[in-house]
Structure formats: structure tokens, C-alpha cells
Amino acid sequence: MPRPLEPISPVLRIGLGISFFVLFVAAWAWLTFGGHVARIFLADPLTMLADGWRLIVEDNFLLDIAITIWRVFGGFVLASVIAVPLGIMMGAWKPVEAFFEPFVSFARYLPASAFIPLLILWAGIGEVEKLLVIFIGSFFQIVLMVAVAVGNTRRDLVEAAYTLGSTSTGIVRRVIIPANAPDIAETLRLVLGWAWTYVIVAELIGSSSGIGYMIINSQSRLATGQIIFGIIVIGLIGLVSDFLFKMLNRALFAWRLA
Template sequence: MPTPLAPVGAARRLALGILCFVLFVALWGAATWSGLVKPLFLASPDTTFTEGVELFMRFGFAWDIAVTMFRVFGGFLLAALLAVPLGILMGTFKGIEAFFEPFVSFCRYLPASAFIPLLILWAGVGETQKLLVIFIGSVFQLVIMVAVITGSIRTELVEAARTLGARTRGVVVRVMIPNAAPQIFESLRLVLGWAWTYVIVAELIGSSAGIGHMIIDAQRFLDTGQMIFGIFTIGTIGLITDQLFKRLNRALFPWSLGR
């Protein structure tokens, strides 16, 4: 039996990750090539790949990807610019937390998709509406996560800083933020994944471009190959950004590697 929490080497980790994808494609191919699942309901791996090539060659799918990425990262950046400072303040100062926490917790349970009719009324069906859907779906979750992370810093560190003469500003800037930064960055990585779910919802209504728009068009023609390829494209972009976030976290905060 493997030892709990035992580290796995980089080469072995990569091999195991690739093996998981290989097994997934093998099971998918076995279900479709054998005729167990009809092509109407699930396209085979080779058909999906062929449809994907056609999307890029004939239908300008690269532009759809670029549009969707702009919406995701734009809405996510707006949410992060508000949520991270507010979350740090809430986690640091209990009075600010007492003021904002009930309202933020209330808003956190409001589904972003329910705002779409109102946002269309307020902002139309352009890019602003789609950015706001992602913003609403991300900002309140991120505020709570950052506040919890910041507020969980060991009180001994704060007391030691005060003993050494640090004032409130110094405690926040030189103790609390550096200590919480790696976990805040990890929270950003997690919330970015949620932002991808909101952008597809936003693109289902009143959109003329984007991955979600392409998936809806493919659904009208019962083209499961294109639909699956669009879904896998989102997963691929998400995997790449996820790995970039991990590497950037290690590069920016080397003091957290020993945790």
C-alpha cells in the first residue's frame, strides 16, 4: 500500500496524469466504436478530433476561444481587484468583517445565472453583461475565501511583530499579507475555475461569438462531436491556466514550499 502523504516525483506524477487521460479516451472509444452508444448521443474520439479540426479550419473557432478567454479573465480580474483587498481587510479587522460578512454571505448564495435577465435589461447583451455575470459569480466567493485565509493567521506571529515594535500597518503589510499570500493565490486559482462555468451560462443568451455560442449552434444540428470538442477545449485551457497558476505561486512565494 502507498504511504499516506508520501511525495510523488515529477516524472511519475506526469506519467500517472497522462495514464488517466489515456484510460479515459480508451473507455470513451470502447463505448462508441463498439456501438454501445450511438453517435447521435456521443461522438467517437476520432470524430470529435475531426470535427475540432473543421471548427478551426472552416468556422474560425480560434476567435471564439479568444472571445471567451477575454470574458473569463476580464470578469475574473474585476472580481479579484475588489475581492482580495476587501477580504484582507475583513480577515484583519473584525469590525470590518462584522459589517460586511452578513451581506457578502447573503450574496454568495445568489446564483449568478439568475441575474442574467436583469443584466440584459441594465447592460444589454454586449460584453458588459457577460463580464458582470462572471464578476457576480466570482467576487463574493473570493471575498469569503480571502477573509478566512487572512483571519486564520497565527496570532503568535502578530503578537511577535507587535513585541518587536511593528505598528498596525507594518503588521498587515509585513506579516499578515506575506503569510496569507500563497493561499490567497491558491484561492484565485480555484475561483478562476468557477468563472469558466459562468461564462458558458452567459454565452448561452444573446451571444454571437464564444465557445458557449458554438456549443449551442452545434446542439441545433445534433453535432455531438463539435459540442464535445468545445467542452474539451474549455477543459484544456483550464488545465493550462491551472498549471501556470501553480508554477507562478511557487515562483512568487518560495517561502511557502515547505508547508
């Protein structure tokens, strides 16, 4: 056994990650092809691939994928643009934190799905409602996580800046934000993953397009192959977006890794 926290080589990391998926698919194939689970409840891998190909070729599923991606990133970017500055202000200035923190802490425990009936009444069943679900689900999490990160800024950096004659605004702009930029970027990466759960919930109700809409339609027809394919597509898109986010963070904050 390796020592706790001891790093491993990139090749070993990739190999271990791939091996889990191989074992997972093997177990799935054993359950379905071996007759241990009825295929009406769990489609086998080959049926899933065939159903997925049919969705893409015949049902224009690529458009549904594009619509879902647009909803996720649209709502997430809107939440980030407002939440990050507010989180920075809450972390940097204690009166701002005292004013907003009780409500933000209260609101972040409210499930975004609970707002869907109200949002449908207020905004209808169009794109605005889907974006607002993702906005509500992401906004309060980002605000609080950014505020905590900023609030933990090293005090010696702040005191050094004051000693050198910096103003309060200058400290926020030149010390606090640069020092916490990697943590803020990591917060956004994590919350982006949560945004995917919110969009699927939003698309399950009052929607006529998107991956969630396809999944709920497939459920009514007991098309488990299509359901599984939709779930796998969501996971793959999330995995790719997470990988790209990590690459961007490494490129922007390479000094943090040094």
C-alpha cells in the first residue's frame, strides 16, 4: 500500500481511472447479458449504444445536447458574474458579511427544484425559467464559498500592503483578489458540476427540449437504453468541462502550483 498523501505518476492515475470504468462496464454486461436483471429494467451496453445512435440520427439529439449545454453555462455564468463580486465584498468587509451572510446561509439550503412551480408562474416554461433554476442553485453556493475563501486571506499580506501605503480598495484589488483567484476558480469549477444537476431537474418539468426532456420521455416508454445513454452523455460532458476547467486553472495560476 502507498503511503497516505503520497503522489502517484500520471500514467498510473490514468490507468487506475480507466480500469474502474472497464470493471464497471464488465459488471453491467454480466448483469444484463447473463440474465440476472431483466432488460426492461436495465438495458445492456449494446442496446444502450444502439438506442443512443438512433437518438442522434433520427431524433436530433445533438440539438437537445446543445440546448442543455447552453442552459447550464448561461445560468452558471449569470450567477458567477453577480456572486463572485458579492462574495469578495462579504469576505473583505465584515459589515457587508454581517448584512448578507444570514440570508445567504438560509437560501443556500433551499433546493432549486422547490422554486420551479413559482418560476413557471413568474417566467413561464421557456428558457428564462430554466436559466433561473440554475442561477438559484448556483448563486448562493458561489457567494458563500468565495466569501469564506476571501475571509481566510493571509493577514501578513494585508498588513504588509498597509505598511507600504496601500489603501483599502487597493488591498482588495492588488492583494485579496490575486491571492484568492485560484481558490475562486476552483469554487467555480465545483459549482459548475452542481449546475448540471439543476438543469436536468428543470428540464424534467415543463420542457420540450434538452437531455432531461429526452430522459423523461424515454421513461414513459420504458426505453432504459435511451435513459442510460442520456445519463452517460451528461457525465461525459461534465467530465470534459471539468477537465478543461482544470487546464484553464493550471494555465492561469501556474505560480500557485510552483
